[in-house]
Amino acid sequence: NAGVMQNPRHLVRRRGQEARLRCSPMKGHSHVYWYRQLPEEGLKFMVYLQKENIIDESGMPKERFSAEFPKEGPSILRIQQVVRGDSAAYFCASSPYSGQEQFFGPGTRLTVL
Amino acid sequence: SQQGEEDPQALSIQEGENATMNCSYKTSINNLQWYRQNSGRGLVHLILIRSNEREKHSGRLRVTLDTSKKSSSLLITASRAADTASYFCAQPITQGGSEKLVFGKGTKLTVNP
Numbered sequence: 001n002a003g004v005m006q007n008p009r010h011l012v013r014r015r016g017q018e019a020r021l022r023c024s025p026m027k028g029h030s031h032v033y034w035y036r037q038l039p040e041e042g043l044k045f046m047v048y049l050q051k052e053n054i055i056d057e058s059g060m061p062k063e064r065f066s067a068e069f070p071k072e073g074p075s076i077l078r079i080q081q082v083v084r085g086d087s088a089a090y091f092c093a094s095s096p097y098s099g100q101e102q103f104f105g106p107g108t109r110l111t112v113l
Numbered sequence: 114s115q116q117g118e119e120d121p122q123a124l125s126i127q128e129g130e131n132a133t134m135n136c137s138y139k140t141s142i143n144n145l146q147w148y149r150q151n152s153g154r155g156l157v158h159l160i161l162i163r164s165n166e167r168e169k170h171s172g173r174l175r176v177t178l179d180t181s182k183k184s185s186s187l188l189i190t191a192s193r194a195a196d197t198a199s200y201f202c203a204q205p206i207t208q209g210g211s212e213k214l215v216f217g218k219g220t221k222l223t224v225n226p
Contacts, residue, residue, distance in 0.1 A: 004155075033213060042201055042216035043156070056211035091155060098212050101146075106155040 025094030136202030
């Protein structure tokens, strides 16, 4: 049973470009969480999704950031018109039900030049 | 802010010594979780302690919880160089229909061979 998969592992973008980060949850998990980690900081919650639904996006910046978890395929975190401050590690976690242990992926490290 | 705080921020010890890391949190909890993050990698779930538990063991790990002081500690006994990593406590917060994890800033542990 493969763990949580994230790709790409490293992503470099220039200011103004779009970044798309993908997360495939563990088999049988329908709950996905995205977190962001700035250098030397802990992880900060961004958004929680179930299949085809955004349940809690209270940690998402109001502009340029969006997330989806379609019926088929991975969850996508999309950042439009990236700025240098978006440089961070973005982690995805999944769980079988809300309130259960969250299993984390290896993260995507985004660098904005 | 609901964010917990770990101390110390950094800890350097020799192999074979014990390492103790502390975590304080602000709101009442159902459980507290500890994670490890190796440099540049994802998070690994170490141990979950429930609010009605005072102590829990897993191999060389021992976690204690004092709900009256809103604090927890992680003890790693007989440390090894491979224990070098950052350690985070995380508090689940149920809000907006989701249970998200709120992380502290972590303790960076270095175990010197």
